[in-house]
Amino acid sequence: MMVVSSRTSRFIAYAAMLSAVALQPLALFAQDPDPLSRLDPNTRFTVEVIIDSARVAGVPTRPLTLKALEGSAKHADNRHIIAAVRSVFHAELDVRVALGSALDESEWTSAVSALQSGVPLEVLSKFRGDHAGKPLTRALVVMTDLIQRGVPMSEASSAIMQLWQRGAEDGDFYGLWKNVEQDILSGQNPGSALQQRIREYPGRLTPGNKIPPASQEPDNSSS
Amino acid sequence: MTEQDAYVAWMAREAKRPVAVDPMAVERVMARVRLEPRPRRRGAGWRWLVEPRALPLSPALGAALAAGLVGIGAFLGHMQNDRGGQNPAGRSPTVAPQPPLASHDTIIKFVLVAPHAATVSVVGDFNDWDAQATPMKRTPTGGTWSVAIPLRPGRHVYAFVVNGANGGTQWVADPTAPLAPEDGLGAPNSVVLVGGSAS
Numbered sequence: 001m002m003v004v005s006s007r008t009s010r011f012i013a014y015a016a017m018l019s020a021v022a023l024q025p026l027a028l029f030a031q032d033p034d035p036l037s038r039l040d041p042n043t044r045f046t047v048e049v050i051i052d053s054a055r056v057a058g059v060p061t062r063p064l065t066l067k068a069l070e071g072s073a074k075h076a077d078n079r080h081i082i083a084a085v086r087s088v089f090h091a092e093l094d095v096r097v098a099l100g101s102a103l104d105e106s107e108w109t110s111a112v113s114a115l116q117s118g119v120p121l122e123v124l125s126k127f128r129g130d131h132a133g134k135p136l137t138r139a140l141v142v143m144t145d146l147i148q149r150g151v152p153m154s155e156a157s158s159a160i161m162q163l164w165q166r167g168a169e170d171g172d173f174y175g176l177w178k179n180v181e182q183d184i185l186s187g188q189n190p191g192s193a194l195q196q197r198i199r200e201y202p203g204r205l206t207p208g209n210k211i212p213p214a215s216q217e218p219d220n221s222s223s
Numbered sequence: 224m225t226e227q228d229a230y231v232a233w234m235a236r237e238a239k240r241p242v243a244v245d246p247m248a249v250e251r252v253m254a255r256v257r258l259e260p261r262p263r264r265r266g267a268g269w270r271w272l273v274e275p276r277a278l279p280l281s282p283a284l285g286a287a288l289a290a291g292l293v294g295i296g297a298f299l300g301h302m303q304n305d306r307g308g309q310n311p312a313g314r315s316p317t318v319a320p321q322p323p324l325a326s327h328d329t330i331i332k333f334v335l336v337a338p339h340a341a342t343v344s345v346v347g348d349f350n351d352w353d354a355q356a357t358p359m360k361r362t363p364t365g366g367t368w369s370v371a372i373p374l375r376p377g378r379h380v381y382a383f384v385v386n387g388a389n390g391g392t393q394w395v396a397d398p399t400a401p402l403a404p405e406d407g408l409g410a411p412n413s414v415v416l417v418g419g420s421a422s
Contacts, residue, residue, distance in 0.1 A: 066352065088406075137377070
């Protein structure tokens with residue numbers, strides 16, 4: 001064994017210290033950055049209080065974080081960001097009342113969207129009894145979209161519930177949505193378009209008796 | 224006094240006797256030495272590298288060295304992730320960063336026709352609503368913008384951010400996808416469902 005000169009050891013030690021000082025910020029940055037840091041401190045505080053409340057209540061917190069980030073990305077003012085996050089939180093509490101807690105994240109968020117688009121809690125709760133392990137997401141997404149496109153809420157919720165109770169599958173809901181969307185784009189009244197398309201379901205759906213397929217798949221869902 | 228004692232006494236006297244030394248003697252010797260060719264020490268550098276030695280480091284310096292190594296590792300890991308991830312660091316204006324593809328992910332292609340746009344990006348819950356994270360690429364032939372990214376199964380909310388040539392920015396919902404409800408944040412969103420029978 002030999003002992004290096006004190007000059008060499010000091011050089012190595014200083015080099016290590018410099019590396020540590022220079023790379024620590026990068027190391028911190030390499031970790032998952034705190035996404036809520038994009039919010040201003042007051043807004044962040046309020047959002048975190050809401051998130052903590054959600055955690056205590058046992059409803060998902062990620063949709064709340066994402067809503068805050070969406071508001072920040074859209075340069076919404078702080079008041080609107082907090083209102084949007086609070087609205088999602090309250091809707092989650094309502095969803096739990098209507099559908100229970102045994103939902104995946106997509107079902108939570110699609111149910112929240114349905115409530116926010118004006119679907120009453122009692123209508124949403126009708127999906128609970130027939131849930132039976134079948135994913136709700138597609139039905140709720142289509143119902144929400146139809147309402148957004150101008151179909152009266154009562155007609156949209158009634159039609160989707162009807163399909164749901166007849167055992168429609170994801171592809172059936174997608175076919176209905178695509179057909180109604182095309183009818184609306186071609187100038188038809190949204191409510192009439194839905195009523196016309198829903199008549200194509202004479203009875204209980206079976207694998208051989210489905211809504212006619214849409215003419216083309218959406219551009220954004222190729223795999 | 225024996226003969227040996229006399230010899231010792233003589234040595235002692237001789238040792239104490241001052242000797243007159245030529246002051247230039249040392250210089251002359253060193254000059255001769257410098258003229259001699261220096262023997263080459265082969266492999267000295269290699270020996271310096273491989274010979275074991277003890278580094279007298281204090282605990283504080285040892286901790287600093289460890290922190291430096293951790294920093295280097297984290298930085299390299301970050302760079303590796305960034306090469307195919309949605310990480311905002313090292314953003315490229317032309318190449319869309321892609322998150323690593325998990326076994327259950329599905330590649331989803333987003334397309335928007337925006338012939339007058341300067342840049343277009345897709346932003347949504349899958350990239351934490353970071354408008355810089357997923358830029359789209361213009362097709363060589365026209366004003367169609369597209370990007371393909373892996374998404375986890377489930378419902379995803381997104382929108383397009385279109386930057387015009389005049390510097391204006393507009394959020395646009397996907398005209399080919401279902402709409403999400405208005406939520407008071409000032410711009411519409413679209414919904415894509417990944418997985419299932421109709422995604």
